[in-house]
Amino acid sequence: MISQNKTIKKVFFLFGLILSIGSLTYILMDTPFSEFKEYLIQVDPIYFIVSVLINILGYFIHAKRWSYLFEVKYPLMPFYHAITIGNLANTILPSKSGEFIRPLILKNQLDVPYAKALGNCFIERVFDIFFGVTILVYSIYSLNLLNEFAVFKAGIIITLAAAIIFILLIIFLDKHKRERVIKVKIINQFITQLQIQSNSLIKSKRLVRVLSTTLLFWVAGVFINYFLLLASPLPLTVQTLGFAAFLGSAMGITLSLPSAPANIGVYNLTVILLVKMYLSQKGIQIDQVLEAKIVASSIIIHLGSITPDFIMGTISYFRVSKPN
Numbered sequence: 001m002i003s004q005n006k007t008i009k010k011v012f013f014l015f016g017l018i019l020s021i022g023s024l025t026y027i028l029m030d031t032p033f034s035e036f037k038e039y040l041i042q043v044d045p046i047y048f049i050v051s052v053l054i055n056i057l058g059y060f061i062h063a064k065r066w067s068y069l070f071e072v073k074y075p076l077m078p079f080y081h082a083i084t085i086g087n088l089a090n091t092i093l094p095s096k097s098g099e100f101i102r103p104l105i106l107k108n109q110l111d112v113p114y115a116k117a118l119g120n121c122f123i124e125r126v127f128d129i130f131f132g133v134t135i136l137v138y139s140i141y142s143l144n145l146l147n148e149f150a151v152f153k154a155g156i157i158i159t160l161a162a163a164i165i166f167i168l169l170i171i172f173l174d175k176h177k178r179e180r181v182i183k184v185k186i187i188n189q190f191i192t193q194l195q196i197q198s199n200s201l202i203k204s205k206r207l208v209r210v211l212s213t214t215l216l217f218w219v220a221g222v223f224i225n226y227f228l229l230l231a232s233p234l235p236l237t238v239q240t241l242g243f244a245a246f247l248g249s250a251m252g253i254t255l256s257l258p259s260a261p262a263n264i265g266v267y268n269l270t271v272i273l274l275v276k277m278y279l280s281q282k283g284i285q286i287d288q289v290l291e292a293k294i295v296a297s298s299i300i301i302h303l304g305s306i307t308p309d310f311i312m313g314t315i316s317y318f319r320v321s322k323p324n
Contacts, residue, residue: 031295035288039233039296047231048304051224055308058220059083065213068206069120069197070112078109081316088313091306105320119194123201127214128252135218136249143242145281221248228304232297235290237282238275247274267305271298 063079086102103117140146201207226244237243251270255263275294276286286294 031291036292036296039293040299042233042296043300044231047227048300051227051231051304052308052311054220054224054227055305056312058217058224059087059308059312061213061217061220065210065217066120066124068209068213069123069201070116071200071204071206074110074112078106081109081320082106084309084312084316085320086313087309088317091309091313109320113193115193116197119197122194123198127210128218131214131218132249132252135222135245136253139242139246139249143246143278145246145278218248224248224305225301228301229297231304232300233293234275234297235279235284237284238278243278246278247271250274263302267302268295268298271301 059080060076062083063076066079066083067074067076082102082105085105086098089098089101090096099121100118103114103121106112106117107114201210222241222245225248226239226241229239229244229247232239251267251274255267255270272294275297276291279286279290284290
């Protein structure tokens with residue numbers, strides 16, 4: 001079993017590395033560094049800093065939401081530290097390793113069972129999928145992108161269908177029937193824990209709190225992207241809340257794929273393709289200068305998203321590492 005897990009990790013790492021290297025190669029072949037480096041310094045520092053501050057506020061919203069998933073009331077800061085350290089791990093380790101590290105950090109601080117903390121992380125992702133897809137659908141319709149971005153229609157349907165089927169099979173399937181299908185004991189234990197936590201959440205007032213904090217979390221995410229768009233040397237056409245919502249929700253799907261640390265290459269290529277597709281749909285011709293500005297903006301937006309992870313994750317790491 002251990003050797004199988006190591007093999008899976010190696011496959012994910014290799015796939016993520018190839019995806020990231022391929023993305024970077026595509027970007028640099030299409031627009032060499034010499035063409036866009038001058039636009040990197042055209043970042044608006046005020047908008048950039050505002051975005052970073054909203055991102056830091058978003059960590060507290062995220063921490064509050066995660067704490068609501070537990071029946072027992074715990075202090076907020078251990079959740080905050082676990083989230084920021086997990087985000088830091090995602091920027092320096094491959095294949096979303098931080099998602100498995102933050103439950104461990106929480107366990108070390110509050111002595112909660114690792115399986116329970118990990119299960120609640122999974123429940124969080126289910127809420128994020130539905131909110132992200134909802135925002136994506138709304139932004140596609142509000143920006144009149146349905147025909148031009150028809151590719152998202154199939155992706156949305158598949159994502160929602162897969163999520164609903166998975167939830168129905170895993171959460172509500174009878175334990176004995178499930179164990180006949182899934183033979184791995186540790187997976188069955190995790191799913192059983194997940195069922196208990198999900199049923200407890202559905203039957204409590206905490207569900208409303210989780211929904212409201214998830215909404216606030218996604219609203220914060222839209223404004224983070226909005227101010228990063230304003231900080232970048234992009235046309236006014238894409239510097240809107242509507243496009244910020246579209247960008248954030250569409251990228252949420254793309255960035256769920258394995259990649260190199262900090263989603264290097266994959267993040268940038270996603271921003272570039274979405275901006276270029278939207279500008280083309282609006283009838284704006286993309287010349288060499290605009291192409292260079294878009295590439296530079298993808299780097300600025302990427303830096304804006306990971307800077308708070310580095311700063312707050314490092315602070316939290318040293319706070320948690322301090323001997324009592």
